[in-house]
Amino acid sequence: MMKTFEINSVGDWTLEMIEEDDELIQNIKHLIYERVGEWFLNEDHGFRRYVVEEKRFSEREIVQAIYDAIYQEPRITEIIKVDYAFNRIKRKLTIGLQLRTAKGIVGGVIDVDFSRIQTQTVH
Secondary structure, X not given: OOEEEEEOOOOOEEEEEEEHHHHHHHHHHHXXXXXXXXXXXXXXOOEOOHHHHOOOXXXXXXHHHHHHHXXXXXXXXXXXXXXXXXXXXXXXXXXXEEEEEOOEEEEEEEEEEHHHOOOOOOO
């Protein structure tokens, strides 16, 4: 059984503990927030955010990027269903999930607010 501290809606750790399905969904949300290449120890870790940042984005590429990020979580054995909506103006991605793990089916909704993420430029 996995247990960790909860991350609130603005991305800050709290002193509340979460476990089981809530912890799994939180971990996937963290994967979506993290840009591929951002973590130097594993440059493939995270979400290919550029697929939603491009002027002319491809829905097929967005779905594939979501699948790729979700399958980085080793407890996921199958993605049953993924629905998403992206609001380009508000820079918000909403993902509805239905996933299979060794313990059963897990479902949830992940709201990702890319507008709260500050981009860093390297000089």
